[in-house]
Amino acid sequence: MSTTVLFAARDTRWDIYEPLLRAALDERGLDYRLGTDFEPQEVDYIVYAPDSHLQDFTPYTKLKAVLNLWAGVEGITGNQTLRAPLARMVDDQGLTQGMVEWVTGHVLRHHLGMDSHILNPDHAWSPNAPPLAPERPVTILGLGALGIACGQALAQLGFDVTGWSRTAKSVEGLRCLNGPEGLSDALTGAQIVVLLLPDTPHTQNILDAAAMAKLETGAAVINPGRGPLIDDEALLAALDSGQISHATLDVFRIEPLPEDHPFWAHPGITVTPHIASETRPATAAQVVADNIARGENGAPFLHLVDRAAGY
Structure with a gap:
């Protein structure tokens, strides 16, 4: 049959x-x-x-x-x-490759400080080279298939990558942490954090004010995972205080993102329309x-x- x-x-x-x-x-x-x-x-x-x-x-x-x-x-x-x-x-493989390309591209954007050269209306000549990748701690929150692929791609470029998951994982090339204490360690001192967790009651608002305070001052946040992973109000406050220098966001609590949402107008936020991977x-x-x-x-x-x- x-x-x-x-x-x-x-x-x-x-x-x-x-x-x-x-x-x-x-x-x-x-x-x-x-x-x-x-x-x-x-x-x-x-x-x-x-x-x-x-x-x-x-x-x-x-x-x-x-x-x-x-x-x-x-x-x-x-x-x-x-x-x-x-x-x-x-x-x-198409979904994974797309996510690796998007994440790697935006990590490199923040790591290299590309915006200061692309957006340079005053034509300022500031020959300040960025640090090398091994000097840039990156944390990946979420070690599913996509998180592992992105973490390993960044590690191959030389970045110091820490991966965090709720349960214990072992991934070649990554320092792997898990559980509540591991989350604190993974966030502390990170200069770039990438969120690739699922949306569950345990992960909603995982990047709140307390979590963002653990990051290196001026850290960048990259979220291609799920909108509810970030406390939106806490993110705006951290951007205004300088604790977070920039947030690149691909996913949101409401999609399409409403035209009057403050994310659109904030100079410290890049909005991409849920295109990190499909x-x-x-x-x-x-x-x-x-x-x-x-x-x-x-x-x-x-x-x-x-x-x-x-x-």
């Missing part, structure tokens, strides 16, 4: 994903039906995005897994109607097809979400 795969993301994504998913499923020799409209009781797998119209999973009585197209799953983990395994988009359909289709093939062959699914932890 054919495996039935329901594509339940926005309609605009279907035309892009359909040929890519078919090619990936064909490569794995699967007998399948792929579409956007099946009777719920026929569906084995759902390829999903949390902004989908599908929010009630109760009728999907045969469901083997929901395969999320995004790395973030905070929009679905609380759905009590979902009882099947939930996998998130982790091993998408799921690349060509590589994402391969990840989805791999998990469907594993499910059909009796192998455990990859990248399963711990619903209790929220990621």
Whole structure:
């Protein structure tokens, strides 16, 4: 019997994903039906995005897994109607590469002081070379797949990189810390901090006034993770006091960022419109097809979400 795969993301994504998913499923020799409209009781797998119209999973009585197209799953983990395994988009090489490029670029921007040369209306001649990378302590908050990839890329450039996670991790080239005491150590004296944590009750406002006070005076904050990781009011206060010199923010509590939000007008903030990284359909289709093939062959699914932890 054919495996039935329901594509339940926005309609605009279907035309892009359909040929890519078919090619990936064909490569794995699967007998399948792929579409956007099946009777719920026929569906084995759902390829999903949390902004989908599908929010009630109760009728999907045969469901083997929901395969999320995004790395973030905070929009679905609380759905009590979902009882099947939930996998998130982790091993998408396009998503990872995009994040590494964005993070590395903005770290180098702050490390090298590029703005002072690009934005130089007075044509000031100030030949002050920046320190070398080993003299610049960088902290990555979050050692999931994206945090590890970014941390190792920065370490390969010579940066002194500390990584922090809630649970113990060991990553080649990084000093790894964990837990509340480790968080304090990771923040203390950091000159650049990059946030790549999921949005959970444990991580919301993790960069608050007390946390920012531990950073080196004039530190830079880079957030391509989730908007609620930062206390917005505390960030504005730290920028105004000079404790934080600049914040580059790609994610926000409300998106799109409202036109009257103070972040837009603050000279110490760079806003980018949630572009640090995104799921690349060509590589994402391969990840989805791999998990469907594993499910059909009796192998455990990859990248399963711990619903209790929220990621």
